[in-house]
Every structure is written in C-alpha cells, then in structure tokens.
Amino acid sequence: MTGKAAIIGGGVIGGGWAARFLLNGWTVAIFDPDPDAARKIDAVLINARTSMPSLYDRPLPPEGALTYAASLDDAVSGADWVQESTPERLDMKRGVLAQITAAAPETAIVASSTSGFKPSDLNAEGGRSIVAHPFNPVYLLPLVELVGASETCARAADILEGLGMFPLTLRQEVDAHIADRLLEAVWRESLWLVHDGIATTEQIDAAIRMGFGLRWAQMGLFETYRIAGGEAGMAHFLAQFGPALAWPWTKLTDVPDLSDAFVAKIAAQSDAQSGHMSIRELERKRDENLVGLLRALKQSKAGAGQVLLDHEARLPAVGPSDAPWVTLSVQVPSSWTDYNGHMNESHYLEAGSKATDCVLDRIGAGPDYVAGGFSYFTVESHVQHLAEIHAGDRLTAESQILAAEGKRLHLFHTLRNGTGAAVATHETLLVHVDLTSRRACVPLASVAARVATLAQDHMARPRPAGAGRAVGQRP
Amino acid sequence: MTGKAAIIGGGVIGGGWAARFLLNGWTVAIFDPDPDAARKIDAVLINARTSMPSLYDRPLPPEGALTYAASLDDAVSGADWVQESTPERLDMKRGVLAQITAAAPETAIVASSTSGFKPSDLNAEGGRSIVAHPFNPVYLLPLVELVGASETCARAADILEGLGMFPLTLRQEVDAHIADRLLEAVWRESLWLVHDGIATTEQIDAAIRMGFGLRWAQMGLFETYRIAGGEAGMAHFLAQFGPALAWPWTKLTDVPDLSDAFVAKIAAQSDAQSGHMSIRELERKRDENLVGLLRALKQSKAGAGQVLLDHEARLPAVGPSDAPWVTLSVQVPSSWTDYNGHMNESHYLEAGSKATDCVLDRIGAGPDYVAGGFSYFTVESHVQHLAEIHAGDRLTAESQILAAEGKRLHLFHTLRNGTGAAVATHETLLVHVDLTSRRACVPLASVAARVATLAQDHMARPRPAGAGRAVGQRP
Numbered sequence: 001m002t003g004k005a006a007i008i009g010g011g012v013i014g015g016g017w018a019a020r021f022l023l024n025g026w027t028v029a030i031f032d033p034d035p036d037a038a039r040k041i042d043a044v045l046i047n048a049r050t051s052m053p054s055l056y057d058r059p060l061p062p063e064g065a066l067t068y069a070a071s072l073d074d075a076v077s078g079a080d081w082v083q084e085s086t087p088e089r090l091d092m093k094r095g096v097l098a099q100i101t102a103a104a105p106e107t108a109i110v111a112s113s114t115s116g117f118k119p120s121d122l123n124a125e126g127g128r129s130i131v132a133h134p135f136n137p138v139y140l141l142p143l144v145e146l147v148g149a150s151e152t153c154a155r156a157a158d159i160l161e162g163l164g165m166f167p168l169t170l171r172q173e174v175d176a177h178i179a180d181r182l183l184e185a186v187w188r189e190s191l192w193l194v195h196d197g198i199a200t201t202e203q204i205d206a207a208i209r210m211g212f213g214l215r216w217a218q219m220g221l222f223e224t225y226r227i228a229g230g231e232a233g234m235a236h237f238l239a240q241f242g243p244a245l246a247w248p249w250t251k252l253t254d255v256p257d258l259s260d261a262f263v264a265k266i267a268a269q270s271d272a273q274s275g276h277m278s279i280r281e282l283e284r285k286r287d288e289n290l291v292g293l294l295r296a297l298k299q300s301k302a303g304a305g306q307v308l309l310d311h312e313a314r315l316p317a318v319g320p321s322d323a324p325w326v327t328l329s330v331q332v333p334s335s336w337t338d339y340n341g342h343m344n345e346s347h348y349l350e351a352g353s354k355a356t357d358c359v360l361d362r363i364g365a366g367p368d369y370v371a372g373g374f375s376y377f378t379v380e381s382h383v384q385h386l387a388e389i390h391a392g393d394r395l396t397a398e399s400q401i402l403a404a405e406g407k408r409l410h411l412f413h414t415l416r417n418g419t420g421a422a423v424a425t426h427e428t429l430l431v432h433v434d435l436t437s438r439r440a441c442v443p444l445a446s447v448a449a450r451v452a453t454l455a456q457d458h459m460a461r462p463r464p465a466g467a468g469r470a471v472g473q474r475p
Numbered sequence: 476m477t478g479k480a481a482i483i484g485g486g487v488i489g490g491g492w493a494a495r496f497l498l499n500g501w502t503v504a505i506f507d508p509d510p511d512a513a514r515k516i517d518a519v520l521i522n523a524r525t526s527m528p529s530l531y532d533r534p535l536p537p538e539g540a541l542t543y544a545a546s547l548d549d550a551v552s553g554a555d556w557v558q559e560s561t562p563e564r565l566d567m568k569r570g571v572l573a574q575i576t577a578a579a580p581e582t583a584i585v586a587s588s589t590s591g592f593k594p595s596d597l598n599a600e601g602g603r604s605i606v607a608h609p610f611n612p613v614y615l616l617p618l619v620e621l622v623g624a625s626e627t628c629a630r631a632a633d634i635l636e637g638l639g640m641f642p643l644t645l646r647q648e649v650d651a652h653i654a655d656r657l658l659e660a661v662w663r664e665s666l667w668l669v670h671d672g673i674a675t676t677e678q679i680d681a682a683i684r685m686g687f688g689l690r691w692a693q694m695g696l697f698e699t700y701r702i703a704g705g706e707a708g709m710a711h712f713l714a715q716f717g718p719a720l721a722w723p724w725t726k727l728t729d730v731p732d733l734s735d736a737f738v739a740k741i742a743a744q745s746d747a748q749s750g751h752m753s754i755r756e757l758e759r760k761r762d763e764n765l766v767g768l769l770r771a772l773k774q775s776k777a778g779a780g781q782v783l784l785d786h787e788a789r790l791p792a793v794g795p796s797d798a799p800w801v802t803l804s805v806q807v808p809s810s811w812t813d814y815n816g817h818m819n820e821s822h823y824l825e826a827g828s829k830a831t832d833c834v835l836d837r838i839g840a841g842p843d844y845v846a847g848g849f850s851y852f853t854v855e856s857h858v859q860h861l862a863e864i865h866a867g868d869r870l871t872a873e874s875q876i877l878a879a880e881g882k883r884l885h886l887f888h889t890l891r892n893g894t895g896a897a898v899a900t901h902e903t904l905l906v907h908v909d910l911t912s913r914r915a916c917v918p919l920a921s922v923a924a925r926v927a928t929l930a931q932d933h934m935a936r937p938r939p940a941g942a943g944r945a946v947g948q949r950p
Contacts, residue, residue, distance in 0.1 A: 012705055040705075043755070050867050051762040054808035055769055055783055057829055058790040059869075088715065115716075116724050135686040136703055137758075140765045142782045143686030164786035166685045166779070174673050176724035179682040181668065184724040185660040188731075190696055191720075193656065194741055195731040198649050201741060202748035205695020207654040210641040211610040211618030213695070216688030217768060218777050220680020221665055228611055230487055230515075240563065241590075245666075249591050249651035249659040252727040256663075256670040266669055266676060273677035280518070283612075285777065287526040290615045292771035293692060294530055299810045302693050302764045304641070307617045308530055311639035315533040333529035335774045339845055340910070345853045346825035353821050354532055370814055377860070378820045382946045384855045388913065392525055394534075403947070410947055427946045435815070438863065470945040471857045471902045472878070472885055 001162055002026045002064065003080030006104070008072060008096060010037040013113050014085035015044030016138025018066065021081075023052055023139065024163045025061030030068050031075035038068060048139035055140070072096070076104040081159060083132065085113040093117065094125050101127045109156050115180050118173040119148040132156060133177055134165075142166035145177045185252060192251050209303040218289035219282075222266075223274050227282050234270040238263050292335040318358070318396075327358035327413065328397035332389060342388040343395075348415065349383055352426030355397035355413045363409075363454065364447045365432075374444060376409060376430040384466050387423045394418040397426075402467060404455040407432045407440045412464050425466045476637055477501045477539065478555030481579070483547060483571060485512040488588050489560035490519030491613025493541065496556075498527050498614065499638045500536030505543050506550035513543060523614035530615070547571070551579040556634060558607065560588040568592065569600050576602045584631050590655050593648040594623040607631060608652055609640075617641035620652045660727060667726050684778040693764035694757075697741075698749050702757050709745040713738050767810040793833070793871075800933075802833035802888065803872035807864060817863040818870075823890065824858055827901030830872035830888045838884075838925045840907075840918065849919060851884060851905040859941050862898045869893040872901075877942060879930040882907045882915045887939050900941045 005021040007014045010032035018028050018041060030041060045066075053060050069075035076082050082104050086096050093112060100110050111132035112122055122129050130148030135141040144160050146153040146169040157167035170177060176184055193199040199207070215224050222234075229237030238258060245255045256262065274282060297305025318329045328351055338344035360366060360376055369375070389395060396416050403410040408431055415424040432443045442448065480496040482489045485507035493503050493516060505516060520541075528535050544550035551557050557579050561571050568587060575585050586607035587597055597604050605623030610616040619635050621628040621644040632642035645652060651659055668674040674682070690699050697709070704712030713733060720730045731737065749757060772780025793804045803826055813819035835841060835851055844850070864870060871891050878885040888901040907918045917923065 012703060047758055047762055050759070051766050051808075053806040054766055054867075055773075056787050056790065057803070057805050058787055058793060059804040060790065088719065116719060116722065135690075137762060137765070140762060140769065141686050141689055142779050143682065145682070161785075162789070164782065166681070166782045168678060168681050168685070170674070170678075172673060174668075174671075175722065176719075178668060178674050178679060179686050181664055181725050182661045182679070182682065183687060184719065185664040185727050186657045186696060188720065188725065188727045189656055189660040191731050191733075191741075193649075193653060194744065195737060196649075198647060199645070199653050200748070201695075201697035201744040203643060203645075204653060204657070205697050205748065206641065206643050207618065207620070207657065208691045208695040209693060210643070211616050211654050212658060213688065213691030213693075214616060215610075216683045217692035217779075218684060218688075218772060218775075220676075220683040220688070221661060222676035222680050224611075228487060244563065244591060244651075244659065245663065247591065247650065250656050250663065250727070251729055252660050252663045252725070254726055254728075256666050258666075262670060266666075269669065269676040273675070273680065283522055284525070285775075287522055287612060287615060289772065289775045289777045290612070291526050291529055292775050293768055294615065296767035296771040296810065297693060297764065298530075300693075300760075300764045300767050302760065304617050304692075307639065307641045311636075312531050312533055314637070315531065315535065318533060328532070329534040330532050331528040335771065339842065340850050340852065344825075344828060345856065346821055346828050349824040349858070350819075350821035353819060367814065375815050377815065377863075380857065380859045380944070380946050381820065382855065382857045383824070385853055388852075392529075408947075429947045468945050468947070469855070470943050470948075471855050472883075472904045472943070473945075 001159065002061070004029065004078055006031065006075040006079040006082045007085065008075060008082065008100065009085035010034065010041050011085060012044065012136055013134065013138060014083070015041045016048070016134065016136060017083045017085060017113070019045050019048030019052065019139040020163050020165070022064045022066055023048060023060050026064045028064055028066050029075040029079070030066070031072045047137065052139045072099055073103040076100055076108070079104055079108045082108050082110045083113060084111070084129070088115060090117055090121060093122055094127070097122055097127045097129045098125055101129070109152060109159070111156065116176040118175065120173060130156060131177065132160070133180070135179070143168060143179065145170060145179060147173050147177060189250050189252070210307065214290060214293060214304060215286070217293055219286055222270055223282065226270050226274055227279060227286060231279055233279070234267045235263055238266065288334045291333050295333065295335065324398040325400065326396055327355040327399040328395070330354070330395050332391050332393050332395055334391035337391050342390055345383065345385070348385070348424045348426065349381065351395055351397060351415055352381070352383070352413045352428065355399050355426070356411060356428060356430070359399050359401070359411060363450045365443065369447065370435070373435050375433055375435055377433050379429045379431050381426060381428040382469060382471070384425045384469065385423070386425070387417070387421060389417050389423045395423070400461060400464060401451070401455045401458040402463070403459065404451045406442055409451065412467055414464060425464065427467055476634065477536070479504065479553055481506065481550040481554040481557040482560065483550060483557065483575065484560035485509065485516050486560060487519065487611055488609065488613060489558070490516040491523070491611060492558045492560060492588070492609065494520050494523030494527070494614040495638050495640070497539045497541055498523060498535050501539045503539055503541050504550040504554070505541070506547045522612070527614045547574055548578040551575055551583070554579055554583045557583050557585045558588060559586070559604070563590060565592055565596060568597055569602070572597055572602045572604045573600055576604070584627060584634070586631065591651040593650065595648060605631060606652065607635070608655070610654070618643060618654065620645060620654060622648050622652060664725050664727070685782065689765060689768060689779060692768055694761055697745055698757065701745050701749055702754060702761060706754055708754070709742045710738055713741065763809045766808050770808065770810065799873040800875065801871055802830040802874040803870070805829070805870050807866050807868050807870055809866040812866050817865055820858065820860070823860070823899045823901065824856065826870055826872060826890055827856070827858070827888045827903065830874050830901070831886060831903060831905070834874050834876070834886060838929065839922045844922065845910070848910050850908055850910050852908050854904045854906050856901060856903040857944060857946070859900045859944065860898070861900070862892070862896060864892050864898045870898070875936060875939060876926070876930045876933040877938070878934065879926045881917055884926065887942055889939065900939065902942055
C-alpha cells in the first residue's frame with residue numbers, strides 16, 4: 001500500500017523516515033517548527049536518493065510528493081501513518097502525541113521513534129501511540145522495533161514490510177526496547193574505557209569493526225556463540241564461558257544466575273532459532289557471508305576491506321614476464337556463483353577485467369599513470385564460455401597482446417581452471433584516453449615504447465583460437 | 476616473513492590460528508593431547524581453504540607443512556611463534572606457558588589467545604608471554620588484540636600484519652582487553668533479556684543483524700554516533716543522549732560522570748579519529764559501505780539481504796510486453812564503479828545478465844523452470860561500450876530476441892542511461908541445458924512455444940546496429 005505519512009520532527013531520524021516513505025511512493029507531509037528543517041531534510045533526501053534505490057535490481061515506485069505543513073494539525077490531516085521524531089524528552093513527546101491523537105484520523109497509526117520510552121510512558125496522559133523505533137540511516141537499515149497494542153503493531157508491521165523494513169515486535173515493553181539496551185551497555189562500557197584511559201575512541205571503533213562487527217552484520221550474538229560452542233552446542237558454550245560472568249570482564253557486574261533451568265531455556269531457544277542447520281552448515285554460511293561482506297568492504301576501501309587491500313599488495317604478483325603471461329589467479333568465491341550452480345557470466349568479465357588491469361600495470365599504465373591523468377577504457381569485449389567453473393576452483397588468466405597501434409590495445413585472455421583446462425576466453429579492445437577530456441589520445445612515450453616491444457614479441461606467437469569471433473558465428 | 480608456528484591447544488581457536496599461518500606459507504606444528512584434535516583441526520582447515528583464499532585477487536603463498544607433535548617440547552622446538560589456545564583456566568594456562576617458556580627458543584614470540592586474562596596474570600609464575608587475542612573465525616576476521624611487553628608486541632604486530640591481520644595494541648592491560656569487555660556487556664544484557672522473558676535469542680539476533688550490526692561492520696560506535704550528532708558533532712550527541720546514562724536503559728547502572736573535561740576528551744579523540752572528513756562525507760562513506768554490504772548479503776541471502784530480496788519481489792517488475800521490451804532498470808551503485816570514475820565493464824555484463832534473466836522469466840524459463848531441472852547457459856557474449864555511465868545514474872535495458880532455433884536462443888540488449896541514450900550493447904547466445912547431465916537439449920514444449928511466438932514478433936523488427944560484430948571489426 002501507499003498513502004500519506006505525516007512526519008512530526010524533521011531531524012536525522014524524521015528525515016530518514018520521510019525518505020523511506022517518499023522513495024516507496026508515499027505522500028509525505030513534514031511538520032517541524034525549525035526554520036532550518038527543509039535544508040536538513042533535503043540533505044537526508046539527497047543521501048537517500050543516492051543510496052537506497054541502488055539496493056534493488058528493480059525500480060522503486062515513482063517518488064511521492066513532499067510538502068512542509070504550516071501546523072501539526074495540517075500535517076496529520078488525512079494521514080495513514082503519523083511518525084513522531086522529536087527530541088528524547090518525555091514531557092515534549094507526551095504533549096506532541098496528545099496533539100496528534102486529537103488531530104489525526106482515528107484510523108491512522110500513530111508511532112513514536114523514541115529510543116527508550118515505553119508506550120505506557122508516552123500514553124500516560126491519554127493517546128494511543130505505539131513505538132516504532134528505527135535505526136539511522138532509516139532509509140538503509142531495515143530494523144524497526146514495534147512496541148505497544150498488538151493489533152496496531154500488526155497493522156504497522158504490514159506497512160513497514162511494504163517499505164522494505166524488518167519489524168521486530170516486542171513481547172512486552174521495557175525501557176530502551178531491545179537493541180538500545182544492547183547499544184547502551186556497549187556505550188557505557190566504552191565510555192568507561194575512554195574515561196579510564198584504557199582505549200581511545202579510534203581503538204574502540206577498530207575493536208568493533210575489525211572483529212565482532214563483521215560477525216554481527218550477518219548473524220547475531222547467540223547464533224555466533226552457538227557456532228563457537230562447536231559440535232557440543234550452546235550448552236557447552238555456556239559451560240565454557242559461564243564462569244566469566246563472575247569475573248570483572250565488564251562494569252556490568254549484576255548478572256543473572258546460570259541455573260540449569262536458565263541454561264536449558266537458552267539452549268532451547270537457540271535450537272528453535274538455528275537447529276535446522278548443523279554447526280558445519282552454520283560455519284559455511286557464516287564464512288560465505290563474511291567473504292561477501294569483506295569483498296564488499298574491499299571495494300569501498302573501508303575497515304577490514306582496507307586491511308585486505310594492504311595484505312594483497314604485499315602478496316607476490318602473479319606470473320613472470322615470460323610466455324604465457326599469467327595475469328590473474330583467484331579462487332572463485334561462492335558469491336560469484338548463481339542459480340545454475342556455477343560461476344555467473346559477469347564474473348568471467350570481472351576476472352578478465354582484472355587480467356587487463358595486470359597487463360596495463362605491466363605496460364606502465366597502472367595506478368600511478370592513471371593518477372597522472374591518462375588511462376585505457378574498454379571499447380568492446382567478447383567472452384566465450386567453454387566449460388563450467390565452480391566455487392572454490394582456482395581460476396587463472398593468461399594474456400596475449402593481439403595488436404597495439406596508436407591509441408588501440410587489443411588483448412586476448414584465456415581463463416583456465418585448476419587443472420589448466422580453458423574455461424573461457426575474453427577478447428577485448430581498449431583505447432587510450434585523456435581522463436580530463438575523456439577523449440582518445442595516443443599514450444605517453446614510456447607506455448608506447450613498452451607496448452611496442454611487448455606487442456612485437458606477443459604478435460609473433462600463434463593467434464589464439466576464437467580471436468575475432470562474433471556471437472553465433474559458426475566455427 | 477614466514478617461519479615455524481607452534482599451536483598449543485587445537486580447538487576452534489587453535490585450528491583457526493593454524494589455518495591463518497599455514498595459508499600464509501608458515502610451517503605449523505600442533506600439540507594437543509586430545510585424540511580427536513586432528514579431526515577437529517581438519518574441519519577448520521577445510522573451511523579456511525574454502526573461504527580465505529577467495530578474499531584475494533592474488534594467490535596466497537604455497538601452503539606450509541602441517542605436523543602433529545608428540546609433545547609440547549617437540550612442537551615449540553625451533554618455533555618463531557608459539558600460540559597457546561587452551562581452555563580459559565588460569566592455572567592451566569600458567570602451567571602451559573611456563574612449559575613453553577622453558578622449551579621454546581628465546582627469540583620466539585610466546586602468545587596466549589586468552590579472552591580475558593592479563594599478561595600479569597599469565598606470567599605470575601615467571602614466563603614472558605603476551606596476549607594475542609583473535610576472533611573466530613581466525614582465518615577471516617582481521618582483529619588481534621595485543622597486550623604486554625611493548626617491544627614484543629611491536630615484533631608481533633609486524634608478523635600479524637604479514638598474515639593479513641589487524642593488530643590492535645592496548646595501552647595498558649585490563650581484564651578482557653577491549654573487545655571482550657564490549658562483548659561481555661552485550662552478552663550479560665542479552666542474558667537478562669532472555670532471563671526476564673523480554674526477548675528470545677532469535678529476536679536479540681535480529682535486533683543486532685538487521686540494525687547496528689550492519690553499521691559496526693564498517694564503522695564503529697563512536698564514528699557512527701559522530702554522524703548521528705549531525706553537523707553539531709560529537710559534543711552535541713553527548714548532550715543529546717547523555718541524560719539517558721542516568722536512565723535504566725541497561726542493567727549497567729554504574730556509569731562515568733559526563734563532566735565537561737570528559738566530554739572534551741571524547742570530542743577531541745573523535746576529532747583526531749574522524750575530523751579529516753565532514754559529517755556529509757562520513758554519511759556518504761557510511762551509505763556507500765552499507766549499500767555494498769547489503770548487496771553482498773543479498774547475494775548470500777542472509778539477514779538484511781533476505782529482507783531486500785523479499786521487498787524486491789513485491790516491487791512491480793519492469794516493462795510491459797510491448798516493444799521495446801524493458802528488461803532491467805537499476806540505479807548504478809557506487810560499488811559498481813572503478814578507478815576510472817565510471818561503471819566498470821564487468822557490471823555491464825552483470826546488467827545484461829539480469830536482463831537475460833528477465834527474458835528467460837518471460838519465456839517461462841524462470842526459477843520454477845530451473846527448479847524442474849532445465850535452464851539456459853550462456854555460450855558467448857559481446858559487449859560494446861558507447862558512452863560512460865556513473866554512480867547514481869539510472870541504467871535500463873531493452874531486449875530483443877534475434878533468433879531462437881532448437882536449443883539456441885540469441886538475444887540483444889541495449890543498455891541506456893537516464894536520458895535514454897544508449898551506453899552499451901550486449902549480444903548473447905544461450906543454449907538450453909538439462910541441469911542433471913549438464914548437456915544441451917531442446918526446451919520443454921511450453922517454453923519452445925512461447926519462444927517461437929515471441930521470436931517471430933521480435934525478428935520482424937529492425938536488426939539492431941552492432942549485432943554480429945566481432946571485437947576490433949571496422950564498422
């Protein structure tokens with residue numbers, strides 16, 4: 001469904017909600033007395049429009065209409081959803097929510113973004129609001145905690161799923177819901193570490209994103225510990241690390257007693273959650289997720305991805321300069337495979353593209369040359385598939401310069417599996433460009449000279465079978 | 476450097492260390508009196524060999540030799556690094572570390588994997604060990620906390636970087652180091668939530684991986700909160716959420732006083748860490764990282780990735796069945812761009828491959844057909860680049876069936892930017908296969924009939940320019 005959403009309070013969270021609704025085709029009315037509200041919301045919307053649609057391989061619906069209302073009453077008039085995102089002050093929130101309740105249609109869902117107040121706190125002076133607590137950036141992170149009247153939460157959950165979110169409905173209200181209780185524990189412990197001079201903010205952030213943060217992006221705490229318990233399972237993990245609860249491993253020293261009944265409760269919940277997979281299966285799933293996440297961070301040069309790039313730069317580059325030129329050697333990640341159970345075609349071109357980069361590096365047109373304002377762009381490519389290759393197989397590329405004249409560089413890569421059999425060929429034509437004008441030009445003398453020497457050598461070699469093929473051409 | 480590593484204690488952590496050293500070319504000797512140790516280590520090594528090498532686009536060095544030593548003394552003889560990973564019992568660790576100190580070369584680094592004990596605890600009866608605390612799975616997660624003698628920690632850090640790890644050296648020892656203090660706080664808080672019946676283990680895991688776990692895979696706690704503070708920065712965030720420290724938002728109620736001096740200390744450390752980027756730049760970096768992570772999870776169908784897939788399935792599919800056939804519409808993610816500042820060539824083929832999937836779906840050869848044991852495999856493709864396209868641009872595909880005879884299906888996709896200009900063409904030949912025999916065969920009657928009807932219509936249209944081109948062919 002789409003409808004009208006009223007956003008009361010236009011900070012980072014209100015703006016994030018506005019983006020989530022608008023980009024899913026809802027009409028949005030914002031009310032915020034701050035004269036600077038529109039500028040702040042615009043900044044959030046620019047970020048959201050840049051990122052959120054690129055999560056999907058289908059277009060989102062046409063963006064809804066955005067208006068700034070002159071009053072709260074105008075904003076909530078005719079609304080299907082009213083989201084309150086004012087500062088974390090109970091008196092203010094109570095007043096705003098009472099006003100919303102009076103002015104909004106009776107059918108509207110009235111929800112507060114509060115990080116910590118319970119519905120019973122918020123509705124103490126009348127009102128019928130639930131808590132719908134999102135996480136910043138609201139337009140990218142799916143979690144929304146729902147707390148309050150169960151019938152309203154059920155309707156709210158349906159709507160939130162339609163916005164691409166993950167509603168998590170609490171069984172009962174509690175200060176700070178679930179996620180913020182965990183966050184608050186980490187936050188308070190972190191403040192102590194900085195306060196006591198044990199660690200800097202940067203060290204704490206590194207301790208998170210180089211380690212358990214990666215685990216928590218794909219599995220949570222309990223599933224991770226279930227795996228750590230190994231074949232013996234969750235009860236074994238509790239037996240192993242239970243004693244630590246008595247030790248001063250955090251400032252949080254008031255801990256529940258690990259009675260047999262409590263251990264059994266945790267183990268049973270963990271079985272219900274993850275028992276459909278063996279520990280080996282969970283490990284493989286975790287590793288597959290982690291490799292995908294780490295490769296994504298490598299692409300954006302962030303956190304653990306930068307560590308991988310640094311390590312990779314220290315590994316010896318493939319292949320000597322004799323024939324055949326080996327220009328790539330990579331183990332196929334499972335994230336490169338598709339529904340046919342083999343490497344997807346786009347990763348053949350990814351592999352070939354990396355082989356091309358290696359050739360460019362060897363002719364002196366690597367990163368330093370690119371930084372100087374010149375590069376090669378691909379004009380066209382032809383990929384021929386000869387055999388399947390699977391996750392875990394070793395994929396290597398051998399490259400040959402077919403021709404090099406002026407601006408043009410014509411390459412041929414043969415991709416092989418671990419046994420040396422050819423699985424694909426990739427023929428590609430590149431043109432040398434000036435990165436400022438984005439136009440073709442001849443390479444600088446240093447590159448031109450190296451290309452000429454290498455090309456003379458390579459062109460004396462036999463022309464590979466398949467070079468010059470058009471798609472569908474009979475052999 | 477490579478050398479010899481002795482692994483004392485062969486559980487999940489010892490096995491992970493063994494894998495990290497072996498796959499980086501070190502010789503490894505394991506000592507563990509458990510008769511089942513080799514089987515357990517083998518299981519870890521299989522996981523490590525499947526995942527770790529696929530992080531890199533270069534080959535790791537040849538794997539080192541693995542031996543099982545008959546005694547601790549044999550294992551540590553001639554070792555450059557000795558890693559103790561026995562159970563978390565102080566008396567046992569003290570004894571083992573004393574024995575290692577007596578038997579290992581004086582030049583060897585002796586390190587304990589302890590989750591919580593301090594070097595002064597471990598070395599109380601003599602010994603010269605440091606703490607090198609890794610995170611499971613050790614062969615994928617880069618973090619290692621180093622605690623102890625600074626000269627030894629510096630040497631250790633060099634070696635760990637050579638293994639692709641991220642050494643984090645503590646300024647001073649503290650129970651549970653840094654990361655485990657944070658983990659222990661979350662763990663204890665989580666136990667309370669389960670104990671009090673507020674949440675199940677599955678709900679707690681969802682609260683983590685659908686929300687802040689994604690943030691923490693790429694930025695830590697403080698950098699995330701710096702962004703949340705918005706333009707006003709870290710001090711503003713502290714002013715906003717400082718009062719919550721006095722509220723019962725966790726069981727951790729003993730909190731540091733947010734004095735002016737302490738707030739200034741945090742703000743200064745945060746400036747030193749992140750001050751080289753504006754809040755807007757940090758937001759964009761965060762969003763870019765998150766889109767990459769979320770797309771990776773979509774690929775492995777895990778956590779938030781599954782939420783995206785479910786949402787995508789509810790979005791209307793592109794294009795009607797009239798001409799031209801629109802078969803893809805996607806906003807270019809920044810993770811699809813490369814060092815030339817435009818979309819990398821492999822993602823043109825990725826886009827074309829998704830367009831092909833859409834065509835297959837429309838001829839009745841979608842997921843249900845594949846589940847029935849038949850599919851189409853790509854035989855060859857030709858991609859022609861006509862113009863650049865950039866992050867944030869809308870990329871659409873229009874598709875035409877060029878020919879369909881028997882097993883063969885010949886397609887042509889035209890990729891366009893947001894203005895409708897052609898940026899690339901993708902010509903591709905597919906063959907219908909039996910997924911059991913992996914051999915070509917004619918499609919089932921239902922698909923054959925739909926293809927024939929569509930092909931007749933499409934083949935009456937003008938043949939697109941560029942069809943049948945070979946690489947480098949003059950126009």
